[in-house]
Every structure is written in C-alpha cells, then in structure tokens.
Amino acid sequence: MRYRNHRSPRLAILLAATAASLGATATDAPLGADGATSSRARSARTVSVNELGQLRLISKHGYTLNERGTASGTIKGTISVELKIVSTSRVTAEVTIYPAGGSIAGHGTASYHQGKPASSFAGSLAVAHGSGSYAHAQGSGLSFSGTIAEANDAITVHVSGRFSD
DSSP states (O other): OOOOSSSOOTTTOOTTOGGGGOOOOOGGGBBBTTBBOOOOOOOOOOEEEEEEEEEEEEEEEETTTEEEEEESSSSSSEEEEEEEEETTTTEEEEEEEETTEEEEEEEEEEEEEEEESEEEEEEEEEEEEEETTTTOOOOOEEEEEEEETTTTEEEEEEEEEEEEE
C-alpha cells in the first residue's frame, strides 16, 4: 500500500530514503586540522520491536485488505497494512510503521486459518527499508501475527523481533 501522510513533516514518505539520509558527501564533511576531510562513521544499532496495531479497513479489492491504524508498543505511530489472502491457507502483507522521525517498511508471509468470529494468521516479516531516522533499517525473521474480524475486516496485528538500523 502506498500511503502518504502530508499532515506532519515528522512522518516520512512510504519507501523513500533521500540522498541526504544516505550519508554526507565529501564536500559536506568538516575539515580536520590538516585540511583533510574527516570521515563520518556510523555504527549500526539493533532495534527491538514489540508492536500491537489496531487497524480499520480503508479499502477492499477482492481478497486484498488495505488498513490503517495505530501502533502501540516500543515504536509508536501510525501503521498501514496491505494484507492479501492468497489462498485458503496463506496471506502476504506489506507493513509500514510511521514513528516520529521516519518510517519502517517490511513484507511478510503467514499461514492463514479461517474462523468465526475472526480469522487468524501467523508467520514472519522482513524489514526491507526505512526512511528518516530509520533510513538504514533492514532485517528478517520478525514474528508477524494477527486476526481479521469477520464483521468488519478490521485487523489486529502483532509484530515483534529485532532489526538493524
């Protein structure tokens, strides 16, 4: 799902990482005592997440649900999910969380079990990229699970694990 939030400059555009977030150029680097440019090393950090998202249906096209809501947990913000029911036993998802200062985007696959009053899914998620403060985000093997309410197709999603940034 491609969602752009124009209401707040703190929220980054989905899947966009600007050239400035990729690092400084040599002309931007400060000069050292000998006139040479100093390097700007950046060490990767590990980010642990344990997020719960409460989403509501924005649109539905066949077996694809586009949802938006609020993520609470270690990284709070808006969450968007495009969930595709690809078979009677499998779903795929594109998930983006918009915390203050950036975005984190990933994709996942999960087993799917139809039920009443809610269907459920459980699988794994990979963090593909981010923007802003999370421009270097990447990782795999995060836990991804949730439910789909039969009455209104609202999704509850849980994402937990670690990724590097």
